[in-house]
Amino acid sequence: MPQHSFTVNGRPVVVEAPDDLPTLWALRDKLGVTGPKYGCGINVCKACTSHLDGAAFNPCVTPVAEVAGRSVTTIEGLADGDVLHPVQQAWLEQDVAQCGYCQPGQIMAAVALLRRTAEPTDADIDAIENVCRCGSYFRVRQAIKRAAELMKGR
Known part of the structure; x- marks a missing residue:
């Protein structure tokens, strides 16, 4: 093999x-x-x-x-030891997760987006296309925008 x-x-x-x-x-x-x-x-x-x-x-x-x-x-x-990545921190602050199943993929997609653009538009965020059957898309959008703010201070 x-x-x-x-x-x-x-x-x-x-x-x-x-x-x-x-x-x-x-x-x-x-x-x-x-x-x-x-x-x-x-x-x-x-x-x-x-x-x-x-x-x-x-x-x-x-x-x-x-x-x-x-x-x-x-x-x-993604985290640096006990220090969460700003996207993970924003996810907690915005209380994004419901069932949580899709959240690892959502977070990783958000990190990739924020690496490409420091100030994502709603259209940029919508283009992520990760499916959330609980429908927490509004909080995902808020968390990504919050993470962008947190990352500016890094």
Whole structure:
């Protein structure tokens, strides 16, 4: 069986798996990283959103062979020790989560957005396209705008 070496949340890992195994299953089943959630498996709901070399990606449709030699960051690797990322802090301040299932993917998508633009518009935020079946989109929007404010002070 092929071995795939990459970094997860700053830690080098080696996964023995078929080349076409979705990275989501390598993370969850082989490495025990459960923050990225399985929702649809076809890149629609985006509950699994994580970062690949700093950009948002969906590990449910990305074969593990494609992440070899690269850096994967999941919600577990976002905080700096006990210090939350500004997006995580804003999520708490704005009381975004209801059921919480989609929140890791929502947060990771928001971080990627704020890396691209320091002052996102409503249209920028709407373009994220992560699905929340609880409908907390209004609070997601508020949290992203609050995180942008928090990040200005960094």
